Amino acid sequence: MSQTNSLQFRPNACPLCLICLVCTKIYGEDCICPYKELKWKRKSDEYIIDFRHKSLDKVAARKQKTKLDNEFVSWFYKNISPNLEISEEPHDANICRSCINKYEYYKRTLNRPKKTKSKSDLASKTVIDLDSGDAIDTVDLTKLSPLKPSQEHNLQKTNTLSNLNIPTQDKKQNLQKQPITTYIPLVCFNQFQKPRKKLDGAISLSFNLDEIQTFGQIDEEILSKELPKTWGKIEIGLYSYQLSRGVGADHFNLKSKDSILAFVDEARRRKNIQLSVYQEKTTKCKAITYGSSVIDTNNFTTYENETESTLDNAKKAIYKNLKECPYHIQGCLIAEDGRHLKLNGESMTLWARAMVSRIKGVDEITPPPLPIFDKNKYKFPNSKTTTQIPETLDIRRKSIDLYNHELAVSTVVQQSGTTLSMLHSVTIHLKKRSHFKENIYVTKGMTFADLISFVFPAGPLKEKRFIFKSSFDTGGKQFLPEQMLHDIFHEEHADIWVDMEEIISNYDDLFD
DNA sequence: ACAATCATCACGCCCAGCCG
């Protein structure tokens, strides 16, 4: 992997001149401000430098309900700071007023009737019409021009420019956006057909809209929640979204890929969007409950590629084989001794994924050998204790993460969107300097050793070595330099504490 | 539940003035 001194794209620094909108210092030089989302307000005290929020693609423009200024976009990419790490185009950017003025001036000069322009002058202007898709007339070859990929394709015909573009393009492949969590309410209706009635209760689902691409991701989020008991058993896989929260608002089915994209798009734009599930019909419920307990295993040939529908089918197969339980309407496993294990969305998804991934010994009757399916956790349903032995969220999450890892390395195609680790940035803390280096961008395969060689290129002091810890507190875990960050951290951001200790060279005090 | 009204936001744009 390669490490550079590139700076991460951040909303609180102008990507063109790198001035920090909050402290007015230069990002990457003397500015020590952390990453911060900024919202423009007339009289805001959250920032000092006035700025304008500008859309850089159609997604952001739609969200802002503004027309995409293609001229600005091309100008932006021509003038973006070369110190900025741009591997994936940002949807929008906060541009300082000064740079906005420069753009305004640039635009005026472009539109201004030319007086006496020499051919060389004319050639120095880039004329790009992104909407029309027309070929680029002329390109300023004297400037680094990190244009959009569609344009790059054309531009790379020019050797000079493609050479100039190489570092920027490399960077573009690596950037990950700062995720923004969007909360969308989930409600339940008694049936999909009209007249339908909304049931009491609602829960909030959190999504990173930038990552929602498949039905499975929405399915997983819904099934991972504890649904209100008043909803009873819901129709697995039958979900819709509504553009407003009124009962009469249309229900848009979420099944096709297009409908998922439409949902994400609407969710970005509308405040009142909500997701809907439907109560499972009693007749169907019985049919499933008492239906064939044996599924033709040949059916599993349909699970070769784990798509939304295959995962969904796997879940349905599991549900079909569950015994009827008056206590756990969402489904449960019942042991020979009468103890139950309530199944929730998370466990169902893990089980289904294990089936799809053809983990040995796992089928629609046998759950995967995970701690959450441990027979010890089965409880008598009338027991006052919880159905599951309480465990710390941490331990539970880790077991799931480990299992997810196993699934990921299996040769079976993984469901798109279910990534092992969402890690994309880390912050380094030292004993004497908390937040010593913030938001260091992490690439796949990056190790602690890579990280430390970036932070301290000079290496440790003589006869000392760096120690990586999860915390300086007692009990904080230590990591080996060769360990990969993505194997350790699964959240989007991680904090790492770095210490330095003497290398023990004299063992006399330690051994006889 | 819906309509009307008002306040605020976010943006584009203009223009006076400064500077080299």
Place this chain on the structure above:
DNA sequence: CGGCTGGGCGTGATGATTGT
């Protein structure tokens, strides 16, 4: 005089509030 800056205005969109 050209290049540039910063203040401020106009306008359409949006959200909150109030009335019916």
